[in-house]
Amino acid sequence: MKALRKILDKQKPKFQKGGKLHNLESTFEAFETFLFVPNTVAKTGAHIRDAVDMKRFMFTVIIALVPAFIFGTWNVGYEHYLSYGQHPDFLTNFLYGLGKVLPLVVVSYAVGLGIEFIFAQIRHEEVNEGFLVSGLLIPLIVPPDLPLWQLAIGVAFAVIFGKEVFGGTGMNVFNPALTARAFIFFAYPGNMSGDKVWIADKLDTFSGATPLSKALVNNFSNFPSFHDMFWGYIPGSVGETSTFWILVGAVILLLTGVASWRVMLSMFAGGLFMGLIFNLVGPASNQYMHIAPWDHLIMGGFAFGAVFMATDPVTSAQTTKGKYYYGFLIGLIAVLIRVVNPGYPEGVMLSILLMNAFAPLIDHFVVKSNIKKRLKRAAIAVNK
Amino acid sequence: MSTEKMEKEPLFSAKNIKLLTGPVNLNNPITVQVLGICSALAVTAKMKPAFVMFLAVTVVTGFSNLVISLLRNGIPPRIRIIVQLVVVATLVILVDQILKAFVYDVSKQLSVFVGLIITNCIIMGRLEAFAMGNKPWPAFLDGVGNGLGYGLILLVVAFFRELFGSGTIFGFEIIPHSLYQAGYENNGMMILPPMALITVGVIIWVQRYYNRSLIEEK
Numbered sequence: 001m002k003a004l005r006k007i008l009d010k011q012k013p014k015f016q017k018g019g020k021l022h023n024l025e026s027t028f029e030a031f032e033t034f035l036f037v038p039n040t041v042a043k044t045g046a047h048i049r050d051a052v053d054m055k056r057f058m059f060t061v062i063i064a065l066v067p068a069f070i071f072g073t074w075n076v077g078y079e080h081y082l083s084y085g086q087h088p089d090f091l092t093n094f095l096y097g098l099g100k101v102l103p104l105v106v107v108s109y110a111v112g113l114g115i116e117f118i119f120a121q122i123r124h125e126e127v128n129e130g131f132l133v134s135g136l137l138i139p140l141i142v143p144p145d146l147p148l149w150q151l152a153i154g155v156a157f158a159v160i161f162g163k164e165v166f167g168g169t170g171m172n173v174f175n176p177a178l179t180a181r182a183f184i185f186f187a188y189p190g191n192m193s194g195d196k197v198w199i200a201d202k203l204d205t206f207s208g209a210t211p212l213s214k215a216l217v218n219n220f221s222n223f224p225s226f227h228d229m230f231w232g233y234i235p236g237s238v239g240e241t242s243t244f245w246i247l248v249g250a251v252i253l254l255l256t257g258v259a260s261w262r263v264m265l266s267m268f269a270g271g272l273f274m275g276l277i278f279n280l281v282g283p284a285s286n287q288y289m290h291i292a293p294w295d296h297l298i299m300g301g302f303a304f305g306a307v308f309m310a311t312d313p314v315t316s317a318q319t320t321k322g323k324y325y326y327g328f329l330i331g332l333i334a335v336l337i338r339v340v341n342p343g344y345p346e347g348v349m350l351s352i353l354l355m356n357a358f359a360p361l362i363d364h365f366v367v368k369s370n371i372k373k374r375l376k377r378a379a380i381a382v383n384k
Numbered sequence: 385m386s387t388e389k390m391e392k393e394p395l396f397s398a399k400n401i402k403l404l405t406g407p408v409n410l411n412n413p414i415t416v417q418v419l420g421i422c423s424a425l426a427v428t429a430k431m432k433p434a435f436v437m438f439l440a441v442t443v444v445t446g447f448s449n450l451v452i453s454l455l456r457n458g459i460p461p462r463i464r465i466i467v468q469l470v471v472v473a474t475l476v477i478l479v480d481q482i483l484k485a486f487v488y489d490v491s492k493q494l495s496v497f498v499g500l501i502i503t504n505c506i507i508m509g510r511l512e513a514f515a516m517g518n519k520p521w522p523a524f525l526d527g528v529g530n531g532l533g534y535g536l537i538l539l540v541v542a543f544f545r546e547l548f549g550s551g552t553i554f555g556f557e558i559i560p561h562s563l564y565q566a567g568y569e570n571n572g573m574m575i576l577p578p579m580a581l582i583t584v585g586v587i588i589w590v591q592r593y594y595n596r597s598l599i600e601e602k
Contacts, residue, residue, distance in 0.1 A: 147567055161582060165589075187573035 008032055026120040030127035054129040060258045061133045064249035065239070065308065069140060071232055072239035073097035076144045079199045079235050083206035097144070100200045101238055104139035107148045111155045112138075119164050130169030130176065130314070131159065137177035137308060140239025141301065141349075142184065144200040146191050154184035174356045175315045178349050185349070193345070198235035210236050212300045212338065212345040215288045229298045240304040243297070250307040259311035262320065263327040267306040270331025271296050278339055288339055296335050305334070305348035310355075317359040319366040326362055330355045395521065403525040407533035410595060414537040415588045419505040423497050424538055425580040431554045433493045434542035435535075440479045440498060442531025445507050448472045449527030452515040459516075468511045469502065476501045506530055541583045549574030 015028040032038075034055055077093030077100075112131045120127040138155060158180035163172045185192045195209040202208050211224050211234055224234050232242025240246075253259035275293025282289025296302060310316060310330050317326035330351050337347025344350065413419045420441075427437045451471050452459075459467050480498045483491040491498065501507065510530050515523040546552055548571045551559035559568065573579050592598045 147569075149567075150569070153571075161585075165585075183573060186576060187571045188569055189572055190569070 058129050058132045060256050064252040067245040067248045068239045071242045071245040073101045076100050076200050083202035100144040107151050108138045108155050109135040111152045112159050115159045128169035134176045138180050141181050141237050143197040150188050154180040157183045175312050216345045218287050240301040243303040246303045246307050262323040263311045264306050266324045266327030267310050267331040270328035271335050274332045274335035300346045301348045309352050315356040317362045319363050322362040322366040404529040407529040412533040413506045413530050425577045428542040428580050429575050430546050431542045434538045436490045438535030438538050444475045445527035445531040449515040450524040452511050453520040453523035456516050473502050545574045
């Protein structure tokens with residue numbers, strides 16, 4: 001550690017004003033604060049400070065993503081060999097998956113961080129931390145076989161138009177990872193939807209349909225069991241299949257207080273609620289409306305969206321009450337899109353993006369109603 | 385502006401040239417005045433309809449400005465909007481009929497948007513702001529200039545949308561087959577209207593980067 005500190009201290013003057021490389025000042029600053037917690041002290045006013053700054057905060061999310069990442073990587077290999085009727089050992093599956101997933105991660109980080117650094121350099125600002133998490137989230141929500149250049153374009157679009165034009169991390173209206181996914185989804189639908197893309201290099205004769213696309217066409221023969229869907233032995237985007245390992249990540253996020261349990265809980269509640277409504281009012285001919293409500297929570301990206309996407313502190317509602325409305329509506333709309341809309345088998349991405357846009361409005365009304373309530377209380381107190 | 389001076393002024397004086405070129409950049413109807421956005425998003429998926437739309441709008445803005453400017457002293461102020469609408473609607477119907485007669489397929493593609501030129505904010509805006517208070521010739525130039533400014537943005541947006549969305553320009557294949565075989569695919573998002581909005585946004589970004597005077601003070 002000390003040696004590292006020494007190297008940094010020795011290089012520092014070069015990057016400061018007047019130094020040879022002072023154009024790269026924010027790049028240097030980014031690496032320095034990544035390695036060491038900065039020792040700057042607030043000079044004016046009273047600030048409550050925590051040892052956990054933005055970089056450490058973001059890193060907690062990455063740790064929480066690791067279980068889903070490892071399982072997802074293994075599952076990519078597992079599904080691939082399954083389509084050939086083979087069942088190799090854990091390591092073979094994992095290594096095959098790694099060969100598919102690692103390039104996605106590398107491209108996602110290289111493109112995203114590259115753009116972030118360029119923008120920081122141009123604006124003479126510090127490099128934003130936000131992409132540390134987005135860069136890992138994006139590979140986990142795309143199919144394993146997505147061409148890398150398409151991923152790169154999606155990431156570039158999300159970072160520039162989803163984030164930087166609004167002013168960078170903390171200013172964005174939409175979740176950058178989902179913006180990237182939505183862009184790729186609409187730009188290259190052939191590689192992001194259908195039955196062919198969810199298993200890496202599968203055998204052509206093997207059906208690669210996800211539970212969602214099967215359910216959408218009311219095909220419930222050979223439907224994966226609750227057990228399979230909960231543990232994640234189903235085709236799908238890299239990191240979204242295993243509800244169990246996502247929940248492990250959720251526990252990490254909740255114990256460290258990084259994510260909001262209100263959003264997660266209410267989103268699950270919203271999904272269950274809509275599922276129940278379909279159970280009650282759906283016509284008997286439509287089997288999809290009559291699946292158990294909890295099945296919605298373990299299919300597709302629902303759990304992943306609830307734990308890692310909806311809880312994004314920047315784009316979700318900020319007020320305590322607002323978080324309940326926000327989460328509930330995401331869950332409700334996600335299931336609604338899934339079951340009713342024939343075009344999109346998965347509705348979680350679209351419903352989170354939609355509610356991202358409405359989050360400020362929800363906050364506005366929550367604050368307004370609180371003001372009203374307190375005014376009323378004050379009026380009663382005066383009248384007495 | 386005294387009348388004597390105007391009469392002596394040559395047809396293409398510096399002032400008149402400015403009427404023509406101003407709307408192309410610094411006073412662009414789409415990127416600066418933010419008028420006529422709706423049709424700019426709708427017709428720019430391909431170059432051909434965008435180009436026809438550009439011609440149609442330029443003709444209508446130019447001649448409606450001219451006609452209204454000729455009539456300007458005879459129009460009672462309280463019913464001027466109706467009079468303006470009648471003039472614009474007549475011109476639009478003429479343009480529509482000509483398109484149907486000579487370029488039927490493009491007229492099909494543009495469908496309702498030719499008719500909607502009547503409600504195009506640029507036209508009403510120029511009639512109200514310029515033609516009602518200026519002589520016919522400058523008014524005509526102003527109308528044509530705004531049509532050019534509108535068309536320029538339309539063509540730029542359509543260029544990028546058609547190139548990346550369909551791989552063609554004016555229907556000719558630009559992106560070579562070998563690239564498709566190497567795994568390249570057309571970007572379906574570029575054909576959808578949201579990308580037109582984002583492309584217009586990028587044009588505004590670039591324009592303001594080079595013309596700092598356009599940036600509003602905070």
